[in-house]
Amino acid sequence: MPKFFIEHPVFAWVVAILISLAGVISILNLGIESYPTIAPPQVTVTANFPGASADTAEKAVTQVIEQQLTGIDHLLYFNSSSAANGRVTITLTFETGTDADIAQVQVQNKVSLATPRLPSEVTQQGVVVAKANAGFLMVAALRSDNPSINRDALNDIVGSRVLEQISRVPGVGSTNQFGAEYAMNIWLNPEKLQGYNLSATQVLTAVRNQNVQFAAGSVGADPTPEGISFTATVSAEGRFSSPEQFENIILRTDNNGATVRLKDVARVTVGPSNYGFDTQYNGKPTGAFGIQLLPGANALNVSEAVGAKLDELQPTFPQGVTWFAPYESTTFVRISIEEVIHTLVEAIVLVFLVMLLFLQNFRATVIPTLVIPVALLGTFFGMYMIGFTINQLTLFAMVLAIGIVVDDAIVVIENVERIMSEEHLEPKAATQKAMTQITGAVVAITVVLAAVFIPSSLQPGASGAIYKQFALTIAMSMGFSAFLALSFTPALCAAFLKSTHSTKKNWVYRTFDKYYDKLAHRYVGVVGHTLKRSPPWMIAFVALVVLCGFLFTRMPGSFLPEEDQGFAVAIVQLPPGATKIRTNEAFAQMRAVLEKQPAVEGMLQIAGFSFLGSGENVGMGFIRLKPWEERDVTAEQLIQQLNGAFYGIKGAQIFVVNLPTVQGLGQFGGFDMWLQDRSGAGQEALINARNIVLGKAAEKQDALVGVRPNGLENSPQLQLHVDRVQAQSMGLDVSDIYSSIQLMLAPVYVNDYFAEGRIKRVNMRADDQFRAGPESLRDFFTPSATATGADGQPAMIPLSNVVKAEWNYASPALNRYNGYSAVNIVGNPAPGGSSGQAMSAMEDIVNNDLPPGFGFDWSGMSYQEIIAGNAATLLLALSVVVVFLCLAALYESWSIPVAVLLVVPIGVLGAITFSMLRGLPNDLYFKIGMITVIGLAAKNAILIVEFAVEQRAAGKTLREATLEAAHLRFRPILMTSFAFILGVLPLAISTGAGANSRHSIGTGVIGGMVFATVLGVIFIPLFFVVVRRMLGDKLDEQSKEYLAVQNDGGTHRPDR
Structure with missing residues (x-):
């Protein structure tokens, strides 16, 4: 293939241009996001049991449904919450990559099995199964510089004019208003109701009967008598629209003609339908609402669409009202992506300078510089074809790829320049000869690097999604790099390089050459020394391997670094x-x-x-x-x-x-533990166990900070007990008693009214002063079905006669995790520590300080960290094994792969050392960096071993072949290694949004390459010699294979 493109340079240019055009078009069509879909999909089951306590809801609803949640494909774990208002929520979390629609259907089928066993009050309201939304994409708010528009008015604008419009924006999953739009509020006066001998239920019935929308029909519609020549629709007075109309609702008409109206027993106002929230920004009132992303939607696109919709709605707001976004998760996404792009540009500049310093030829330096954008654009095209997006992971891969992509081109150019200089050939002839020498090395390097990365893409879970994005992006860039090194680069070398170079060099080049020559001379001397005294050097290598394993086990673990968002x-x-x-x-x-x-x-x-x-x-x-x-x-x-x-x-x-690094993997950063009651000890014992854990965690300040329960503490509740015998004797039905209490204490939805072009709610409850405490029960009355008063009307019985109230403490919600009663405990590692260290400390507390019967499980990002850590060792081992097999197949030898891969521990030791010196943990980015180091360390070894094998086949002794390979490959190894190190350097020293992730991956890779270059170039020749000597070769004799070839007249195939 190289020969064809050397002979047809225009064809090579056409191919490069087509690849570039495809990449540009792909960039314009690729989505942009911080991370790909990493968070596991979730499905929620929600149900309501009106009037039930948390304990009742858990026993009658939650456990009934949970018992059916078995045999669901790809289910990781589930947790539930049974609230004191009777609301039940069960959240099921599935493996990353699971089809959320199929998961929802499976859960729905399981819930349907439990439905016949649920209370009728629950089934009447329905059990809802839906895909869960991630955390808040953004929180938007309205504010006003108009004093006449207060917080309630702002919330009404949000509820009536904004929420529905935003909910229709593609990609928006749901909206949550931290406030409420206006409603018609009826505030009952129990004392006046008793004076008029009326009950709250009678008022409710009257309002519902009189505030109603009628369909009156029409006149003159068919069939009609002959002679009717017109038809018309009949309209009747419908629902009310003003407080005055509600105030005049007739509750009762007496025999003497007197009427009792609603305004006689209540006041009617227009105001918020819910008073549970209060939002302010810097102390000034706002009307705020949260926006959640639809699963799988692109955050940046949705955020822009929401902003555009709010800008469109802005002119419809009252004068002085504007919108703003006090919280927006995509700000971090945009800036972190921009920072990585800046790093990408800096890396290209630094790589160019390194190549110029080593090649000392502007024309030769331009060639690999041209290859970089073509290879990267080709990678974008590959990303588009397999459905990737532009995100931090793929851009990190691009930054690392810059240093790797130029490797192949540098190897080609350096070899061409050497042949032109030493043999005085023309560029075209030198290029043809160079390609016959290094084509095998280029292919081998590409296969090795691809073999290192591709196995990591097969890992399941959230960590697998991260590995896949990174690994396949790198592998695609390697593929394009190799293709260009065998096509575009030789064509440019043949056409662009000059056959003669100026002998005059500037002082920079002269100084560099002076010190490089000294370094190269000393390097060959050191290699020669290692070959003479191999046992001590191999002992030193074994010591390094032991040190590598020791330090690796001491590295604190983590999943993803927490970011400054x-x-x-x-x-x-x-x-x-x-x-x-x-x-x-x-x-x-x-x-x-x-x-x-x-x-x-x-x-x-x-x-x-x-x-x-x-x-x-x-x-x-x-x-x-x-x-x-x-x-x-x-x-x-x-x-x-x-x-x-x-x-x-x-x-x-x-x-x-x-905030969590990845939306959907927990609510906060840090760790996420569920403490479980696995023996049925009860809620009180569980709370006591939780308190022990919190107390012990407070003592471990060297490892843990901010450890706290993620839930509400037990709160005072007023428990009502109805004396059913007493109630029966007074002619009161228990259901009427509870209905009266609900009508007075809770805002009961009555029906709707029409205002400002919208249907709004009508709510009813007792006025403020009649809901101040438990003594309010004496002001609540309900009519007796048997007893009558002096006026012959049903007697009004105070509820305090049949209802007794007592205070107690109860949990606002009871939680369960994987079928056990549980409490959620969250926290953070101590400053300078890692999440892995914090999780280990928490595990020790639960295992050593709690009585038997209690256990724990991890959730969210902590769960992903556990499964990622368990698979990491196997993943690294698999990468090494695959590289070994690929090398064995390429070289038809079992010994050469051993010589190449022995350098890997040295590179890994460098990655570990640099990361530990900087206080960085063993997280996913570090593991990705280690995989990269494995490939690059093996690449350096291939450059030397490949050339040494060729020299042996040409008849040189083992010593001569090894020293010659070390000498000739030293410069390209230094050039490619320093190009890579400086290309990655901007990652390691960057600041701003997303810097922690860039530090994690950049530091480890730089450390690995420094060790693989400084120590690796010394040990690689030694490894080759030791392996060959173990197979029977002599240090100062020609190879048996070469001698056999000579004896057979060149027909014997060397056995490597």
Whole structure:
């Protein structure tokens, strides 16, 4: 193939241009995202059991459904929550790559088996099975500089004009409003109801009967008598639209003609339908809502579409109302992608400078520089063909590929330049001769690198998805690199290089050559020394291998590095029973702290909602940091500072945490553990065990920080007990009693009304002062079915006569994990530690400090870290084995692969050493870097061993062949290695968004290549000699194969 393209350079250019065009078109059509679909798909099952406690809901609904969740394909784990309001949520998590639609159908089939055993109150409302959405894509909010538009008005604009429009944007999974649109609120006065001898149920019935939409029909419609020549639709007064109309609803008409209207026993207002939330940004009211991404949707595209829709809606808002995004996850995505692209450009420049320094020929340097964009564009085309996106993983692969892609071209050019210089051939003839010498090496290098990466793409799970994106991108770039090295590069060498070079060199080149010649001379001397005294050097090698294994076992483990995403999340929890007013007071103290932090831009506070659950005593703050270049602290450093400062806020527990690196793998960064009651000891014993774990974790400050339960603490609840005998004797039905209580204490949905072009809700409940405490029961009355008053009307019986109230503490929600009662515990590693160390410390506590019957499981990113760690050793071993087999097949020899692969531990030792010196853990990026180092270390060995084998076949002794190969291959090895190291250097020293991931992969790869180059070039010749001597070769004799060839007249095939 090289000969054809040398003879047809225009054809080579045409092929390169076509590859480039295909790549450009592919880039325009490729999606852009931070990570590909890594998070495992989830399916949720939701049900409601009105009026049930958490315990009742768990026993009657949750466990009934869970018992059927068996035999579901690719199910990893499931967890459930049974809330005190009767709501049940079961979340099932599946293996990464599972078809979410098929998973949903399978879960639906299993739930249908449990439906006949569920209470009728549950089945009447339906059990919903749906694909779960990931975390918040963004939180958008409305704010106003118009004093007449308050928080409630902003929330009404969101609910009535914005949410439905945003929900229709392609890719939006769901929207969650932290507030409510307006409703018609009827505030009952129980005292007046009793005075008029009316019950809340009677009021409810009257409103429903009179606020109704009728279809009146039409006149003159067929069939009609003859002579009717027109028809018309009849309209009747429909639903009410103003408080005045509701106030005039007639509740009762007495015999004397007097009427009782709604305004006589209640007040009617237009206001929020729900008062559970309060949102502010930097202390100013907002109307906020969260947007969740549809599974599989592209975050950047959806974010842009949402922004465009909000811009479209902006002119419809009242004057002074504008929208903004206090939290947007795609900001980090965009900037981190830009940072990697900058790194890509820096890598190309650095690689060019290294090649220019070594080749000392601008024309020769331009050739591999031209190959880089062609190979990368070809890789983009390959990515498009197999359905990849432009993301951090594929771009990391591109950065590493720059240093690898030029390797093949450098090997070709260096060999052509050497032949032109030594043999004084013309460029075309020199290129043809060079290609006959190195085609085998180019093919071997490509096969080895592909063999290293491709096995890693077969790993399942979230880590497998990461390996696959990286590995296949690298493998494709290697494929294009090899193709171009055998086609485009030789064509350019033959046409572009000059046969004579200027003998005058500038001082930079002269200085470089001076020191290089000294280094090369000393290098050959060291190699010669190692060949003479191989036993001590092999002992040293064994020591390095032992050290490598020792350090590897001491590396802290992790899954993915936590990133500075430009945001932090504050979780706020006050004592059980605390009101929203107290929660806002805690937020005010937090704002005072944040205002003194120069790195903080602002905070969106949401009182009444957090990832722990909903309630007036909880809240959450999205802390927005200033752009990376405008602050001198990272998110992790700031989080530590804020946790210390917020610790002084009395009456509130406040934890500031980082966001998860990958959306959908947990709610926070850090670890995610479920403590399980596996012996049925009960909820109290489980809580006691949890407290032991939290106490012991607090003592391990060297490994753990911020360990806390991820859920709401037991809160005071008013337990009502109906005296059924007493109620029966007074003519009261138990269901009527509970209905009366519900009508007074809970906002009961009545029906709808029409306002501002929309259908809105009508709600009813007792007025504020009648819901202040348990004594309110004496103000609630219900009519007796048997007793009558002095006026002959049914007697109104105070509910306090038949209902007794007592206070107790109960959990707002009961959780289960994989069928066991469980509590969720989350936390973070201590500063400087890794998630693997923190998880190990937690495992020790559960295993050693808890009584028998309790166990644990991991969830989210922690679960993925466990399965990724278990597969890592097998993955690395598989890569080495595949490389060995490929080399054996290429060289028809079992010994040459051994000589090549013995250098791998040296490269791995370098990766481990550099990462440990920098305090980096053994995470997925480090493992990817190790796989890269394995391939590149083997590549260096191939360059020497391949040439040594050729020299042996040409009749040289083992010593001569090895020293000659080491001498001739030293310069291209240094050139390609330094090109790669400097190409990756921008990753290792970068700052800003996504820097931790770039550090993790860049540091290990650089360390591995430094060791594989500095130590590897010394040991590789030694390995070749030792292996050949073990097979019977003598150091200073010609090979038996060469002698056999000579004796057979050149017909004997050497046995390598």
